[in-house]
Amino acid sequence: MNFLKSFLILFSVALCTPKFYAQEKLPLIPYPQKVDFNEGFFKIPKDFKVNLDLPLREANKIFFAFNLFNKSKIIFKKGTKNSQISFGLLPPKLENRAKDYYEIKIYQSEIIISSESEEGRFNGINTLFQLINFYEKEGKIPCMEITDSPKFQWRGMHLDVARHFFTVDEVKKYIDYLAMYKFNTFHWHLTDDQGWRIEIKKYPKLTEIGAWRNGSMVGKYSDNTFDDKRYGGFYTQEQIKEVVKYAAERHITVVPEIEMPGHAVAAIASYPELGCTGKQIEVEKKWGVFEDVFCPKPETFTFLENVLAEVMPLFPSEYIHIGGDECPKENWKKCAHCQNLIKEKGLKDEHELQSYFIQKIEKFVNAHGKKIIGWDEILEGGLAPNAAVMSWRGTEGGIAAAQQKHFVVMSPGEFCYFDHYQNNPATEPIAFGGYTSAEKVYSFNPIPEKLKDDEKKYILGAQANLWSEYILDFKQVEYMIFPRMMALSEVLWGTNNDFNDFKLRFQKNAKTLDKLKVNYNKESINQPLKNPYK
Ligand code: ACM
Ligand code: ZN
Numbered sequence: 106m107n108f109l110k111s112f113l114i115l116f117s118v119a120l121c122t123p124k125f126y127a128q129e130k131l132p133l134i135p136y137p138q139k140v141d142f143n144e145g146f147f148k149i150p151k152d153f154k155v156n157l158d159l160p161l162r163e164a165n166k167i168f169f170a171f172n173l174f175n176k177s178k179i180i181f182k183k184g185t186k187n188s189q190i191s192f193g194l195l196p197p198k199l200e201n202r203a204k205d206y207y208e209i210k211i212y213q214s215e216i217i218i219s220s221e222s223e224e225g226r227f228n229g230i231n232t233l234f235q236l237i238n239f240y241e242k243e244g245k246i247p248c249m250e251i252t253d254s255p256k257f258q259w260r261g262m263h264l265d266v267a268r269h270f271f272t273v274d275e276v277k278k279y280i281d282y283l284a285m286y287k288f289n290t291f292h293w294h295l296t297d298d299q300g301w302r303i304e305i306k307k308y309p310k311l312t313e314i315g316a317w318r319n320g321s322m323v324g325k326y327s328d329n330t331f332d333d334k335r336y337g338g339f340y341t342q343e344q345i346k347e348v349v350k351y352a353a354e355r356h357i358t359v360v361p362e363i364e365m366p367g368h369a370v371a372a373i374a375s376y377p378e379l380g381c382t383g384k385q386i387e388v389e390k391k392w393g394v395f396e397d398v399f400c401p402k403p404e405t406f407t408f409l410e411n412v413l414a415e416v417m418p419l420f421p422s423e424y425i426h427i428g429g430d431e432c433p434k435e436n437w438k439k440c441a442h443c444q445n446l447i448k449e450k451g452l453k454d455e456h457e458l459q460s461y462f463i464q465k466i467e468k469f470v471n472a473h474g475k476k477i478i479g480w481d482e483i484l485e486g487g488l489a490p491n492a493a494v495m496s497w498r499g500t501e502g503g504i505a506a507a508q509q510k511h512f513v514v515m516s517p518g519e520f521c522y523f524d525h526y527q528n529n530p531a532t533e534p535i536a537f538g539g540y541t542s543a544e545k546v547y548s549f550n551p552i553p554e555k556l557k558d559d560e561k562k563y564i565l566g567a568q569a570n571l572w573s574e575y576i577l578d579f580k581q582v583e584y585m586i587f588p589r590m591m592a593l594s595e596v597l598w599g600t601n602n603d604f605n606d607f608k609l610r611f612q613k614n615a616k617t618l619d620k621l622k623v624n625y626n627k628e629s630i631n632q633p634l635k636n637p638y639k
């Protein structure tokens with residue numbers, strides 16, 4: 106009797122369940138918030154006709170740039186009759202939904218993407234193109250309804266172009282990768298001790314001298330070995346504009362970072378008067394943290410303000426990253442000007458001097474209609490009034506900033522430093538250190554439990570940082586970000602529920618990566634959460 110009953114129940118469940126894919130997840134990354142399957146299929150035509158009744162310049166750039174579809178072509182034409190993909194405009198701000206919300210309805214005869222904003226439409230097209238890519242071989246997509254929006258507004262990836270330089274085309278490719286996985290922020294680390302990488306017309310020596318070093322560290326840091334090859338490069342302002350425009354077409358904001366007061370050796374090598382000692386120094390060949398930092402004197406502020414005055418108009422971003430990390434105070438302790446300034450301003454110590462430095466820069470940036478964001482050391486000596494904090498030394502800095510009602514981007518080393526190993530160091534190319542497997546990234550929660558409900562809203566999101574000391578070329582960039590950035594994309598979308606399920610979807614996505622010849626780390630996905638290689 107029991108057997109018969111359960112058989113009947115199973116039988117009737119099977120009858121009532123829509124036939125296809127009802128139990129199976131789509132291979133999408135990041136996974137959408139809600140997917141409802143319906144019966145039937147949309148047959149993928151050879152030529153998709155798309156009615157462009159809304160301006161849609163950006164439409165197919167990501168996936169066509171990569172030539173992902175084998176057979177299908179998408180024809181964008183205004184007023185196309187019998188179009189198979191159309192776009193609907195949703196009334197704004199209904200039910201408090203996010204601005205970048207979208208819906209996709211896949212019927213047997215047509216597909217409708219609806220949104221209230223360009224960002225939403227872009228997300229929808231992105232999801233649909235992933236679906237076409239996956240289902241092209243079968244020639245049909247199951248009918249379904251997707252309703253979707255991201256959990257976090259700052260979905261970032263950082264790239265250090267100072268330790269190793271990447272060309273405009275490589276940076277564009279990086280931006281394409283971000284767009285594929287629905288990141289919306291590119292943090293461009295443009296200046297550091299080992300190279301100044303952005304043309305500043307008022308200070309040509311920054312790129313004549315500061316963009317070049319007479320050698321680099323080779324091998325492990327502990328080997329303390331150098332080559333003597335001149336190494337460097339920089340972006341002209343025209344190239345910067347080109348990258349910013351390219352990113353904007355993919356709904357990605359570029360946040361530039363100009364490091365101060367530390368990590369300034371390349372700038373001081375170009376203009377020695379900016380340091381405390383006035384001594385001529387060389388652009389650094391070694392990795393690390395150095396005592397030559399900007400001296401907070403009037404000439405330095407004039408210099409930095411002139412630099413920022415050229416940088417800010419190039420980047421539409423609301424935020425300018427001013428660094429603020431790892432600033433040794435030795436030179437300030439020995440410098441007569443610095444010590445007088447501490448007395449004159451009634452500051453307690455060099456930490457308050459750093460805070461004075463950042464606050465002065467913040468005033469300038471705010472007066473130009475922008476905000477500053479800095480690494481969590483900018484909390485030391487007192488946070489500048491409107492500054493956002495990027496929490497990298499764990500989440501404590503981010504927690505402290507949110508408690509002070511400042512916006513925060515979480516980027517703790519343990520989960521978000523993609524210069525860490527993701528597999529056994531014995532068999533991997535040299536990396537910075539640490540251990541951050543894809544599963545570790547996937548387990549990240551950017552909102553600390555410790556925060557009260559009304560403090561949680563200050564967490565804008567998170568980002569991964571790619572410091573390039575040990576990343577010699579773009580193939581290695583790919584190796585370090587894939588698949589970890591895919592895991593992070595789902596954390597930021599807020600749909601990171603089950604790593605085993607993510608792993609299955611990754612295997613399907615790996616075929617796309619293979620097709621694109623992406624040099625992804627094939628073992629990261631199988632590595633455990635905790636470091637077994639100690
Ligand atoms: C950092 O990793 N020094 C922000
Ligand atoms: Zn000084």
